Amino acid sequence: RTASGSLAVAGARARVARASRIWVEGKHDAELVERVWGEDLRLEGVVVEMLDGADHLREVLTDFAPGPERRAGVLLDHLVPGSKERRLADDTLRALGGRAAHVLVLGHPYVDVWQAVNPDRVGLTAWPHVPRGTDIKVGTLTALGWPHATQADVARGWARILGRVRDYRDLSPALLGRVEELVDFVTAH
Template structure:
């Protein structure tokens, strides 16, 4: 008599995934892997700063974070950098630009990029520092943009002396947008990102959180974030320690929101125009 119910679903080791558990694999140039969420299959061509570049048979290249989420020979794997071999030769900067070896930093241009605060400057330096030194562009911070018009006038922008400004929370109707609208000079470019603070430009997944919390208007944003996470939030030393932790999680452009990436690249291009 035929078995109406088929095989016993509890037969065998039901705790073992059908395709096996994820195992760590040391990557090697030429290794072919699949990123299943996108279906992209490619050979490993380079890796650094916590990301890996895959090239498919058509020559298309995509960049993914190292770690779990890949398939190798039909099995789930977590891609890890080689342990025995020395570090791979740096071929890209943290911003994703092609790295240039044996090139000295240029003498600083007269053009500048201004950002709102120290944390903004430190984040830009960590990701775009190599690019900025090669281009000879210096980044300075303002401690806010309330006096932006006066700051621009003091800078005296002109030919060969451009000024790019990165503004936090530059959204329609914000105080920052009204201040930025007062700047009218062809040698000044004011751009911004939608985040209340530069901390939010770091992807939550990179920091190990689900999302950045919503802090009520009128409350100190940074301290509100610390309190929501249960971190110490008594004074500025606590804020500085929290930022140091957050910044340590940023290894490359892959850890930042695209809304910030595009704006910084735009400013670098503007500041390096002749």
């Protein structure tokens, strides 16, 4: 089995990349998707790219020009009713007009993908509540008692969290289902 739980294909080589893509918000999202679904994505020829934040969604998808053979899957953090991410996704899909039929935007309810990792992987029973106005990563690291003062501290903190993810069982179903749907969508032709 692969880390995603799929049946491993012995001796299989990576497929040439499809025109279709999956976009995620940032580096941590991409690293987590690679950790769990990387083997499967290479077999299917699916490239995961970073948006560098949801604010770039419309520009990225407009430039990509989705179509029947160029599907776009998008995974956003905090895609819940009333969120900034929901408004950006809805505005982008409206702006794409007929091309929106070739785009699937999904998300999870967490403010950051860190929270999609089961908290027991870092010794917690639940992720800490981080007050609004406090950076979610800094607040999480503070609650864990881990260094958090610099960007390098945040990077090391994420590396510790990611290093504890072994496979799909270490992730929330709210993330698992969305990534699986995106993979199915971009490989459906």
